[in-house]
Amino acid sequence: MSRIKILASAVLATTLTAGLSTSALAAAGDPVKIGIMLPFSGIYAQLGEAGRDGLKLALKENASELHGSPVEFIELDTEAKPSRAPELASSMLNQHEADFVVGPVHSGVAMGMIKMLRGKDTIMIVPNAGSAAATGPLCSPNIFRTSFSSWQPSYPMGKVALEKGYKKVYAISWNYGMGRESLDAFKESFTAGGGEIVEEVLLPFPSTNFQSHVSDIADQNPDAVFTFFAGGGAIKFVKDYDAMGLRGKIPLLGSGFLTEGTLQAQGEAAEGVVTGLHYAEELDVPKNREFREAFNTEYGHYPDIYAVQGYDAGQAIASTINQLKGDISDKQAVISTMEKLTIDSPRGEFTFSKAHNPIQNIYLREVKDGVNMVQSVAAEALEDPARGCKL
Amino acid sequence: MSTELFFVQLINGLQYGLLLFLIASGLTLVFGVMGILNLAHGSMYMVGAYLAWYFVAITGSFTAAAILSAVVALGLGILIERVLIQRLYNRNHLDQVLLTIGMIFVFNSLQSILWGNDPYGVAVPEALSGSVPFTDNSSYPVYRIFAALICIAIAAALYFVVSKTRLGMLIRAGESNREMVEALGVNIKSLYTIVFAIGVMLAAISGIIAAPMRSIVPGMGESVLITCFVVVVIGGMGSIKGAFVGALLVGIVSTFAAVLMPTMSNMIIYIFMILVLLVKPQGLFAK
Structure with a gap:
């Protein structure tokens, strides 16, 4: 059903924009496509849901930073199964043409995703998987991490x-x-x-x-x-x-x-x-108290670390779009903007290392x-x- | 390994084995009497643990929760047998496997819908929360001794019911010749319902007893199911005595394997199973 919906909206979007000839208009009207590859079933389902909720909250809070671009979410359930990861990542890349892919929770799935996404134009943001390789031997300009390394x-x-x-x-x-x-x-x-x-x-x-x-x-x-x-x-x-x-x-x-x-x-x-x-729920930082209350208001329960990491992935996306004034067509510019961000995270501010892993307390x-x-x-x-x- | 540590691990292994027996007993009972291979047996163990957690949260008492959970499980067993399993008696094992695998998915989804995917734990009941001095710097929790005793008591009760009571006589008769038992005017249908429901309840009771010692998480049923099959295969499919011996052996072997060669420990029980089957292809106490 959701696939049909996405298809329908894609068709609608192309017919609408087909008539417009100026690229500036197209850039402002194009939706920002954010692929979410997290586990929504299986043993890590709870972690996947938390990450997604955090991500969506950040984009909702920072909607004004998106310069009018609507956000389109594409959610694929990884089931925390590494064997499915390359196929799902490939569909994010080719079928859905996502600008950003946020995922996964499980390090094995991360390896499968990286195999497909490494060096591509789509920006991959890892909101949990701590595998050393993701920001080590397999690091890539388009791979960022908002969580931690093991x-x-x-x-x-x-x-x-x-x-x-x-x-x-x-x-x-x-x-x-x-x-x-x-x-x-x-x-x-x-x-x-x-x-x-x-x-x-x-x-x-x-x-x-x-x-x-x-x-x-x-x-x-x-x-x-x-x-x-x-x-x-x-x-x-x-x-x-x-x-x-x-x-x-x-x-x-x-x-x-x-x-x-x-x-x-x-x-x-x-x-x-x-x-x-890198986090504690009771951490005495103003941003943390603010975030916890906002999350509770939105979802009716308090967030955990997985929600924080998803939230920061959302903040990174919003800030990047803001700094580029809504035009994310130049992927080189997107990467170099994101590299320089300082994220005001509930865990305290952090920046990205050269390998795109958070430098954090x-x-x-x-x-x-x-x-x-x-x-x-x-x-x-x-x-x-x-x-x-x-x- | 010192002699002291050897005995400590032996006790750990026996305790684990007794719990394994309790889980496996229902599986082997149902297979022995009814010829039904219930792959959803592990799900019943999971249901028992979740029910125990749920009822403890409501009633605040572990005893009340345990009784309620066991009764619900018994009812669930009757329901499943009447609605689903009954249709399988004249079909082959493949159909049984398909249905009971399907039940695993259904129960996993129900668990996710009803109770969510958070990991849960049940506190050890107050009266059993103490521990007895054990070695220099470790002690043995009273609850785990209690759990082992309950397992022994249930094993003894099963033995008594099967070998000394009228129900047990019917069960044994049904095992060896179903048609003859029916011909003698016994209502084999309700006998099957009772046996299946008892099987489900045994699995659920093991889940209830395990709840304060283990973590209650999605997928807990499947991991225990595989070990159960190893136990039942080693002991001989359908034999309760075999399940008892098999469970203790698997408990002890896996405990020592875990300490002596941790990285290979998962493999050892399967190697052990292969060795047993090489010597006794039908298991230790095959019928």
């Missing part, structure tokens, strides 16, 4: 662990891109400062049989544990850790996703967990009474090393 939340945690006096750390995660890269980033700063990783465990994704590993941790008795898990796995790990009596005995550190969107389900088991992330948070309370800034304006990127 390296960013974990790297400062090595330093944090050392400052807290931990010498021996047990590291555990899933054996896939984000998991491996998170542990590697932690290890990088932790071992450089003299820390020792006593054990590194990589479990098959998305296995959640953690109890035997928690027993193993109790037996090895390290100074602390560092981990990356997200979603259902994060809930299960934190609960198992608490159930086996380790909470309060061996400190639990992690990449911030361990306690993001999961606190209610984790309950008391999450109290005292220390994590690093990483906050040190600790769970207190079911809330991620910001303790300090673990790393200020942290830039991903973008290893392998030639931009």
Whole structure:
């Protein structure tokens, strides 16, 4: 149905503009086509919905910046399935001729999309997937990211662990891109400062049989544990850790996703967990309070980090169009404008690195009474090393 | 691995195995008696967990939630058998697979519509929230001991019902010769309804018991279904005794595999299954 609608409006648009000969008029009247490639079904559906809602809110709030161009959204459900990604990205490019493609959530899907979109005129904005490659070896002038690189939340945690006096750390995660890269980033700063990783465990994704590993941790008795898990796995790990009596005995550190969107389900088991992330819901920044209220008014619930990242993708698009006075036909100009943006994000202002990844603060948070309370800034304006990127 | 850690992991494995048995028992019971391969069995486990979460939120009591959820699951089992499964008795396994796979999609969508896609958790009931000292710096949660005991109690109850009661006699008779049982004037239709509903309820009860220990997320049914099939195949399709032994073996093997070779741990239970099938092609306790 929606496809028919899009087709119909495309036909209508071409017949209408066919009569107009001046390009200036066409530029002002052409809709800005924003493709949304996010998961709306499957295990990441909630993340996809949040990202889309944030994106749409930003474009609604900044409608005046678009210089009269209407916005046309094309939504395709990635189902978080990497195998479908190239086909969907290709249809965004060729069939829908999107100016911007916002997506995806899942790093595997990101790889499939990048394969199709890299070096093309369409601007790809990643509102979540943290895979190092997207702004590393596979970086491209037309690929931007408004979220994070897997390296960013974990790297400062090595330093944090050392400052807290931990010498021996047990590291555990899933054996896939984000998991491996998170542990590697932690290890990088932790071992450089003299820390020792006593054990590194990589479990098959998305296995959640953690109890035997928690027993193993109790037996090895390290100074602390560092981990990356997200979603259902994060809930299960934190609960198992608490159930086996380790909470309060061996400190639990992690990449911030361990306690993001999961606190209610984790309950008391999450109290005292220390994590690093580029956002915290209670972050005391005026823009954050403003955004949270606006989002709640629009959708009836408070936003999470995925909504923030989608919102910033929307802000980036709106500001770029504004600075170009509504004419986005020159893609080179679009890219160089976007590169220079300073995004007034709910997480605090950020700019893009050469590789197009946010240069942003990483906050040190600790769970207190079911809330991620910001303790300090673990790393200020942290830039991903973008290893392998030639931009 | 120290002796102490060995025993700790053995207990972890047994506890996991007991839960696996509870989930797999319904699957193997239904297959053994009715010859129906219910691929949506994992969905029933998911439904149990979500119902438990939902009713805990409403009633505030885990006990009340558990009873309500089990009753709803029993009703759901009767409904599914009467409306859908009944039409499959004279059809082949492919039709059963198609219908029950379809049910997986239906239940996943219902879950998404009714309860959304957020991950949920259920708090351990107050009375069972303590823990007993275990090793130097770990303790064992009372709830997990309780869960293991419930699994043993249900296993014993199943054994008693099947081998000592009239219902069990009919079940066993129905397994070996359906026509003869019918000829003797037993209403095999309602017997099947009862067995299927019990199967669904067993899966849901495992979901309820697992709820405070696991995360309640979309897709939780499918992941458990595969492990269940491994358990049932190792034990011998249709054998409850086999499911019990198979579940404990799978629990222990996967627990030790997870610690000793974490990256390969998912594969180990399948390799174990292949080894068992090489020696006993019909499973350990095949009929």
